[in-house]
Amino acid sequence: MTRVFSPGWLQHVLTLGLIGLICSTQNTVQAQSTSVADYVNPMIGASTSVGDAGIYHGLGKTFPGATTPYGMVQVSPNTITGGDNGSGYSDEHTSIEGFAFTQMSGIGWYGDLGNFLVMPTTGELKTFPGKLTDPQNGYRSLYDKASEKATAGYYSVFLQKYQVKAEMTAAPHSGMLRFAFPASQLSRIQIDLARRVGGTATQEFVRVVDEHTIEGWMRCTPDGGGWGDGAGKADYTVYFYTQFSKPLKDYGVWTADIPMGISRKRASVTSDRYQKIVADAKVLKNQSSFKGKHIGFYTAFATKDKEQVLMKTGISFTSQAGAKANLAREIKGWDFDGLHRAAVDLWNKALSKIKIEGGTKEEKTVFYTALYHTMIDPRNVTDVNGQYLGGDGKVHEAKHFTKRTIFSGWDVFRSQMPLQTIINPGLVSDLINSLITLSDQTDSGYLPRWEILNAYSGCMIGNPAVSVIADAYAKGIRSYDQQKAFKYALGTVKRFDNGPSGYTPGGLSISETLEYSYADWCMSRIASAMEHREVANLYQQKSMDYKNLFDPQKGWFRPKNEDGSWQPWPAKGRLTQNYGTIESNPYQQGWFVPQDVKGMVALMGGNQKVKAELEDMFEHTPENFMWNDYYNHANEPVHHIPFLFNRVGAPWLTQKWTRKICSGAYHDNVEGLVGNEDVGQMSAWYVLAAAGIHPICPGDPRYEITSPVFSKITFKLTAPYSTGKSFTIIAKNNSKENIYIQSAKLNGKTYDKCYLMHSDIAKGGTLELVMGSTPNKSWGVVE
Structure with missing residues (x-):
């Protein structure tokens, strides 16, 4: 199929031109006195604390530093290397080890990136x-x-040991740091080129280009730990091109003599033995070029009190020339404040995709920060010249799309990618193009489950890329090679499925069987839409495999062994964590039959019994929604469950519980996310639910209607994916007490359904809800 030119790619090019113009002329337009970006608080979720979370997964694990929408660069403070600290930062830590130019958002599994630590x-x-x-x-x-300040596109802090104020801001492919030094004859900027969250770079290179410039690269392989401590197969090189406002007069490198055979993974790198080797590194003064296993660079100079010294860096995952070109395009001078304003302008434009009215200041802060967190990934890894590094290790040019990375599939297919189908459909198209071309370039024949910088990391379970394609195709997002999408989706479900027995045995029996059944349904939808009838029929049948693990005697899902026998039923029964499940228990995972809710309800005993089960689950859930055995909002498997009340004839209970989750699980503070942000998923759930809609089954273009947090929500729509310009949800008489929908109108006509179709939104229009303090048990119960 002929691929359509992606509007997202054009917007990206125009954005870069805008930043270059702003920074070259140093004639920026002042940001509005009040803007949506002002509501963003990047400190929300910025903690990895196990103690505060009550579970080893920790809290939000977001980073507080400066970035731009879906940008390649994130200039952020790092407080820790090692442990399960994927963002490199945790609020309760009292010291900072440096400011890195790349970060991941909201993830566990030890994390990666955190490169170029200044x-x-x-x-x-x-x-x-x-x-x-x-x-x-x-x-x-x-x-x-108390000095720490984090806003959209900006971060600053005062370092007590050195009496230095550090400020940072970012452009899409580059960033700038501004340091106010004390009076000193021995001031310095030093760069740890080996540093990497969860491990180390395995080889680095630096070269002095001229008296203001250095360039080089950091090679990061699985041998150096990183994602999954190496098990995630992250294998990448970060190229940098850096300039300093103060000339390089007294500079040098340090190099640690890392012995042959010593492990370069997380535990070793953070050990006393390894750190002693690094502490004893040789310092080579005025060394203009050096390559080694663990090196750093420094430039030293005298400073007056409060003297500002700046540095700016462009990075690339493609080439040295790419890093240089990225910096040259985006930051032409030394106007830090102008670059900051440009970053804020980019955030205001991105966040204006949804406009809200009503709500408290905290609710607005939570909403726009959540929307901000959904706009970090999947990030752009295409250089300003359109080049990117492919899965074959070769440089390619992205002519029809923007190459993107960090697809946290198992997390984001549920809320994050459905949200983007409404507000950023071109981004969804970019992601699908990125996954398809990666499959092409690796000759793998299937789509990655969790992708990071071309690595098929295999993290978590299921076939989430198939879900993303099915959902996009059902909503008219088709600007990619559709036959290749079908081919690779089919290759994926053939490779990972429930097999001839119709279930997956073993330790993850329930989770894998149910997730594969859903993915098979997604495959059937893709095949049906593309008129591959035999494939569609086969995978529709396979989507019913979930029934093979339902034990009528226990009245619930139960894991099986390879010989078909049930695994022993534990004392805590379906509340037993990790009994046939991953990061959940059977009670939580067992509700995941989005493709056949009616069939699931029938197995469980009908609408009234299921309604009672759901009510019992929520009534046993703690009010703060922290990690628990019931409705565990801290992790993804349950995120569709509140909306199931809509499917069993009790939509007022969906309204009740989504409002409780929005107020109980999300707050304007560091502990404001009850679980890992997971690359936008936790926040996307809030954005959609607070707006009054959320899907149960991506791939089915249906959104469940629930109680909005705000009195008015307007989604800005994008041509050619939508024919309308905007879709608005109005909640009349909305308040903390008036949480129940009394009646509704869609485009002025009485509306009795508790759901909307994507086509209703894409056409543009208005959904009017009248709210009240008591449930209207007759509204929305008719399918």
């Missing part, structure tokens, strides 16, 4: 970071928590 220092040069427990030893510094 630290302003004074006094004696230290070549190792030191520990949280001993921040005075090493180059890390205690910081003044």
